[in-house]
Amino acid sequence: MRIMIRELQTDVLVIGGGIAGAFAAYKARQSGARVLLVDRSYFGRSGCSALASGVYPSYMPGDKEEDWVQGLGAGPLVNQRLLVKSLPVMYEHLMTMDRWGVKWLKEGQHIARMGAPGRTFKNGAWMTEGGPQMMMGVRAGVLQSGVEVLNRMAVTELLTSDGNLPTEGEIIGAIGFHVRTGDIYVIQAKATIMCTGPYKFPYPWPGSTLGYMPIDLSGDGIAMMLRAGAQLSRLELGGINLNPDYLLCAPGLEALMPSGAKYVNKDGRRFLEDYDPKRMEMTSRALLYFAIAHQKEMGNIPSMDLRTIPSERLELLRKVIPIILSNFEGLGLDVSREPVPYSYQVAGTAGIFGAGARITDRGETTLRGLYAAGVCSDLAYLPGGHLSFCSVTGHWAGEAAGQYASRTEATRLVARQVEAAIAAIEAPLKRTDGLNYEPVHRGLGELLMRTVGLVLHADRLNEALEKLFEIRADQVSRLKARDYHELAKVWGLWQYCQVLEATLRAYLYRTESRVAFIREDFPVIDNINWVRMVVVERQDETLKLWDEPIPESFHLVPVRPTQHLHLVFRERISSHALG
């Protein structure tokens, strides 16, 4: 195979075309920069934003800031001050998207406010035709602003001014390949913004033919930033990947729960009363997902009862969250007759609540020339992976990157780094006697399913790390690719293995439990010793981890210095689960 090498130049390179990348590109373009957005799939259809749960939480004029802080930002690891600063930006985005043709549920002329799990007040705008329509509207607006797009481009490495990884210089672009033509693109950029979303690794759970990682959610951007020397944080708090029983994707709980859907177990009991008797199904998103997966692990067959939802609301939901209801119909389940089994199960390590590059409130990483936004970053400790916080961090990163590019000259690429990166891209294609992708991926998934679950323990995490090193050295590095599509998967798995090592190390480092991060060996939520962030940085060939205090400036509501047992370990639940 003869590979074509194409060289491109731009002011700002945006990697990833979800809502963070879209707003990053738009804001950078508004600053006058030439902007190129590259996407491993298709801008407007890739990743998580297009499959969003139909809800964009947004501030509106007249809202009380303290409602937002209490309702969404109450955790001690939340930058509450930044949350307040993000509020008007969310509203600006809501109005921008409305102008771009995104269809919102309205009451008269005004966008309606809807409730959602974990909120003390109604703050969600609903998309009347779901995430797919939202992202196509966003795509249209971004393209109209003059952003250039290159689809099906899998970026493999960041390029640095000194040619080294990790670098002591700055980030000056990126390199990758087209997943259909195989052409290699060498992109020189004054500023680069990483917006590659979360990493989700579905385990091959017993009895399922599912369990293959979609090629667009392997944490590539996070791995590239780590290799380049950027500090990462929040890896341990990014959440556990929970998949619905039947599918690799099907969001929707954010719209179903406030519509009146109830969760029951096989005995018809509403099990949320064991977890959060006050808020029940309207508990926090993290706890809701956890409770469902937890019941599933205990064999209680969590089912969703939609019969209490009024029929006109159900009709609306068919448009707001079409995927989930199409699933039920596709499975021959009649939601109007009986509760339908719908459970989330532990399906992997994940960064869905924001886990990745440590960023400032301007989207700056710890490397010059490199910015990050959305859930491949730590979201600057905004409350989590909602669409709004992804778009807002994209906005900040786009503005800052545009300004940086305007006062920066293009830096010459280092030939030996480009040559090495091209050789690395091609290697799996040339490895004709290499290993096949499927069994290696499955083997890694089975290891993780056994060792990393909803409830973590140092012994199992250490075993996972040890085996990960073996699998990475003996198998992943020997994978072959029979075509460019498979090459993207091989690269995804290789990148994922690096993010996984950093994540497992961060899991081990935080010796407490907190929300959906649960350590059997450290069952206490520790607001005395652990109001801290864990930072991971690659130094030469090893990862270095340390912790830093969450700055007091984050908090508008003082943190109470308490220690208490995570509710999972309280008697009522643990007698079922862990005994």
Place this chain on the structure above:
Amino acid sequence: MPWVEINKAACTGCGVCVETCPTDVLRLDTELKAFAVYEADCQGCFICQWDCAFEAIIVRIRSHQPGES
């Protein structure tokens, strides 16, 4: 598991599904009809079904029960 059913009579070969499939499952075959060449990578997101203006693609899902292979 998800998979896609393509109604070849209805498919016009416009290629929209090939362009937009998030996980790169689809291509056009030699008769210029959509074809799920990488079906194992289908994530069941229904994007192709929505994007098809000719109702030529249906995403199917098979549920699995514990113990079923």
